[in-house]
Amino acid sequence: MLETIISQGLKATGRRMTRTRKAVLSLLERTHEPLSASEIFAQLQEDQVTIDLVTVYRTVNVLKDLGLVAQLDLHHEGQSRYELKEGRKHHHHIRCQVCGKIVDLLLCPLKKLTKLIEERTKFVVGDHILEFTGFCPQCQ
């Protein structure tokens, strides 16, 4: 179970599994869109979980440090979104610029490109962001 796996990661870095971390994890686990900190906060409020927005930020940052959560910066959104990486391949997203719906793109076309970039620029390529916007079927 996810909570057990993550408990170990926390312990290994001198951290603890807490009520609030469980709540954030369980929300991310059952949600199928990447969530912003304020959305996590609002949803947990609705679920009667007592948590501060600051704690949400601290929690997603811990999970990111552990490599368990990906932080996404979508196109001009002005806020980050978070999704569980556990058991999922690296992938990208498309977001509807009308209704905000986000859909996973289960592909990444950049492996070959990375080599080409390293040759041309002499950079060592680390990470990349690739995010699309457009109009979803309902909003066209």
Add this chain to the structure above:
Amino acid sequence: MLETIISQGLKATGRRMTRTRKAVLSLLERTHEPLSASEIFAQLQEDQVTIDLVTVYRTVNVLKDLGLVAQLDLHHEGQSRYELKEGRKHHHHIRCQVCGKIVDLLLCPLKKLTKLIEERTKFVVGDHILEFTGFCPQCQ
């Protein structure tokens, strides 16, 4: 000359060419890295141009509305950068995560991918962001 071209775009939308717009344009024209609003502000201060940071934001937004400037959201930078589009092909960037240096990548591998995404998701794909981070030759 760029200023003439842009004057026409401004006029066509009921706007005016002003001292501050000229200053921002001329800075973007002679700078070869995408600049953030605060960098534009700081550089113009140094150049003895009197301008407010608010005006910088308003100016880059006007230029963006006219389609003359691209707004870039680089990886987890927490601020946007702006560069002139005039006379340049669509392209992407790589940014050194140590020194912040930004280099243009004069390519975009996403034309074919766009079609594939439209088929799979039924979205109409609009724009995309693709930005790399890594280590530049000096910082490796």
Add this chain to the structure above:
DNA sequence: ACCATTATTGCAAGTCTCTTGCAAGTAATA
């Protein structure tokens, strides 16, 4: 060249996302 019109600017203040300091609360270990 001057005036009237109206876009633009600068300043102050506000919004939003995210971070930090610190005292109080709580998980982990003996």
Add this chain to the structure above:
DNA sequence: TATTACTTGCAAGAGACTTGCAATAATGGT
């Protein structure tokens, strides 16, 4: 159950960006 030190919540702060409004300045007509 007591000790230790990690976590939390609250208040306050930082940074990017926006908005309201009166003063300023660019345009177009005379």
